[in-house]
Amino acid sequence: MEQTSAAQCPMHEVRRIPNDGTPLCPSPTFAIWREEGAATPLEYSDGHQGLIINRYELAKMILEDKRFSQTPARMPAHHGEELTAQYGLSSGSDLDLGNVLGLDGEQHARIRRTILNRYSVRSARGYEADMKAIVAQQLKHLLAQPTPVDLTKHYAQPISAAGHVRVLGIPEQFRQEYSQLFVGESTTDEKVEFIRRVIAVKKDCLAEDVLSDLLRSDLLVPEIEGLSLSLFVSGRDSVAYMIATCMTALLNNPDQLKALRDDPTLIMGGMEEFMRVGAMFLTLFPRTATEDLELGGVRISAGQSVSVSPVAANHDPAQFPDPDKFDLSRDAFGHVGFGHGIHGCVGQQVARVEIREGVMQLIQGIPTLYLVHAEQNEPGPFAHPVATYEAGEVIVGWN
Amino acid sequence: MKITVDRDACIGAGQCALVAGAVFDQDDEGLVVLLNVSPGEDMHAFVHKAAKLCPASAIAVED
Numbered sequence: 001m002e003q004t005s006a007a008q009c010p011m012h013e014v015r016r017i018p019n020d021g022t023p024l025c026p027s028p029t030f031a032i033w034r035e036e037g038a039a040t041p042l043e044y045s046d047g048h049q050g051l052i053i054n055r056y057e058l059a060k061m062i063l064e065d066k067r068f069s070q071t072p073a074r075m076p077a078h079h080g081e082e083l084t085a086q087y088g089l090s091s092g093s094d095l096d097l098g099n100v101l102g103l104d105g106e107q108h109a110r111i112r113r114t115i116l117n118r119y120s121v122r123s124a125r126g127y128e129a130d131m132k133a134i135v136a137q138q139l140k141h142l143l144a145q146p147t148p149v150d151l152t153k154h155y156a157q158p159i160s161a162a163g164h165v166r167v168l169g170i171p172e173q174f175r176q177e178y179s180q181l182f183v184g185e186s187t188t189d190e191k192v193e194f195i196r197r198v199i200a201v202k203k204d205c206l207a208e209d210v211l212s213d214l215l216r217s218d219l220l221v222p223e224i225e226g227l228s229l230s231l232f233v234s235g236r237d238s239v240a241y242m243i244a245t246c247m248t249a250l251l252n253n254p255d256q257l258k259a260l261r262d263d264p265t266l267i268m269g270g271m272e273e274f275m276r277v278g279a280m281f282l283t284l285f286p287r288t289a290t291e292d293l294e295l296g297g298v299r300i301s302a303g304q305s306v307s308v309s310p311v312a313a314n315h316d317p318a319q320f321p322d323p324d325k326f327d328l329s330r331d332a333f334g335h336v337g338f339g340h341g342i343h344g345c346v347g348q349q350v351a352r353v354e355i356r357e358g359v360m361q362l363i364q365g366i367p368t369l370y371l372v373h374a375e376q377n378e379p380g381p382f383a384h385p386v387a388t389y390e391a392g393e394v395i396v397g398w399n
Numbered sequence: 400m401k402i403t404v405d406r407d408a409c410i411g412a413g414q415c416a417l418v419a420g421a422v423f424d425q426d427d428e429g430l431v432v433l434l435n436v437s438p439g440e441d442m443h444a445f446v447h448k449a450a451k452l453c454p455a456s457a458i459a460v461e462d
Contacts, residue, residue, distance in 0.1 A: 064456075115429075116429025117425075117427050121413040121425055122416070124413075344454055348412075348413070349417065
């Protein structure tokens with residue numbers, strides 16, 4: 001087949017997200033791209049040619065720049081993987097009015113404002129006692145299992161589900177069903193139907209939680225339902241992923257595990273290092289330029305989509321020296337493992353508490369914990385079309 | 400050291416309260432509150448860090 005000159009030029013060769021990396025050992029392709037330039041042409045599943053952002057500095061500039069839109073919701077094309085764009089809300093629904101990841105400007109600010117209070121550092125501190133209790137109960141469950149046992153299924157996932165139930169304020173009688181629908185498989189329609197039933201009950205028992213705040217707010221019904229869907233889904237799998245990935249990182253690196261057991265205060269800064277080296281998103285939801293612009297020497301055309309890569313940015317040696325080294329004592333603040341900017345993870349302060357408790361109670365409660373096999377130590381399929389890693393089974397034992 | 404915070408720009412990410420909780424907090428709207436307008440020297444590094452981490456550039460610091 002005849003190739004065009006553009007396709008032969010390395011700077012114009014359009015690439016796909018490499019799938020030969022793991023959560024704790026990114027594809028070497030990212031380092032090659034980062035050396036070539038701050039941005040690399042990327043292929044999207046609709047045939048669009050956008051850019052993947054590899055360097056930290058440009059990643060932050062883009063995530064802070066208001067000239068980018070969250071729409072259209074394009075997904076990067078993948079190597080030999082059949083992934084549909086069925087993530088979050090189905091398009092064309094009025095629930096999109098509340099989908100924080102698909103909104104810009106004033107409407108986004110209006111929706112996001114209603115929930116900020118429940119996700120602040122102060123609120124996160126207030127959840128600590130409940131999170132400790134949730135984790136302690138799950139640790140008891142884990143210890144009652146025959147070994148070897150899957151940490152993801154019996155520990156990380158139930159903790160993340162219970163944490164969501166607590167912070168959102170999902171009434172007790174829906175707890176089990178929430179796990180079935182949001183940890184297990186379900187369609188968006190089933191999720192929405194569940195959310196409507198939860199809201200119908202919640203209306204009559206308002207308390208101090210996210211759902212109650214939404215129901216007290218001036219948001220419209222589709223906005224409340226749409227935002228609820230975002231909040232019921234988002235972070236549920238990510239917190240479980242992070243607990244599983246933190247534990248894999250520690251069990252892969254006995255010196256770091258020992259250091260953390262010897263000095264538990266290491267976890268405060270160490271949490272940032274976990275988020276840096278274990279970032280779940282190979283690329284964030286794409287941003288699309290609303291005008292022609294030039295940032296950090298990179299030209300981006302109006303209508304062109306860019307996918308910021310937290311995995312690539314968090315391993316940029318210009319920001320994090322010796323980036324492939326997992327070191328709990330390093331200053332990893334500023335990583336983009338939770339994203340960054342106006343669409344950065346709204347639940348990140350709560351997530352820090354949940355992940356921290358999940359990790360610390362486990363390593364202190366089971367001194368002889370050892371790794372049998374972690375699926376995520378080998379490259380696997382992406383979990384979502386936007387391209388995220390998957391927790392996978394983390395099989396452990398103890399003596 | 401002189402610190403100013405811009406609550407209109409603040410997006411409630413909480414980075415400041417996370418790294419310099421003695422100086423910054425978040426109120427019931429989740430937005431930045433300055434607890435200490437002129438913190439002691441032992442806090443200066445943390446205040447600079449908070450300003451640098453802020454995703455909305457809502458914190459200004461003059462030494």
